[in-house]
Amino acid sequence: MMRFLIPVDGSPHSKRTVQHVIHLAQCQEVPEIHLINVREPVSSWEVRSFLTDEEIAQMQQSEGEQDLRDARALLDAAGLTYETRVLAGPVPQTIADYADAHGCHQIIMGTHGRGGLANLFLGSVATKVVHLAKVPVTLVR
Secondary structure, X not given: OOEEEEEOOOOHHHHHHHHHHHHHHHHOOOOEEEXXXXXOOOOOHHHHOOOOHHHHHHXXXXXXXXXXXXXXXXXXXXXXXXXXXXXXXXXXXXXXXHHHHOOOOEEEEEXXXXXXXXXXXXXXXXXXXXXXXXXXXXXXX
């Protein structure tokens, strides 16, 4: 059974990525799907002076679940099962580490997220994941 990792951030590219995986799943045996959202760690002293670590974790979990909502709806409508996780850490490294730790055979992700100018040509997160991952990375436009 193929095991796919799909990092999503709620962007239109993420939605197209999930649609691509749904198409792939219909063409072969049902894959094991891991749907993750990675939040950058909060290190700002301004935030940390007003919120506890627990409050920050709850905020990140809530925001991550919101970003996963559309992807989950697409997978549910396609009748595919999946696991979801909201993680915190340096985004590209966390994605690559998750794929390695969970034995994913492939990472399928959008070429651009919500990053603005840093993602002008090819998303900086996507570029770093390609370099860090030990498994094939498919980028979806």
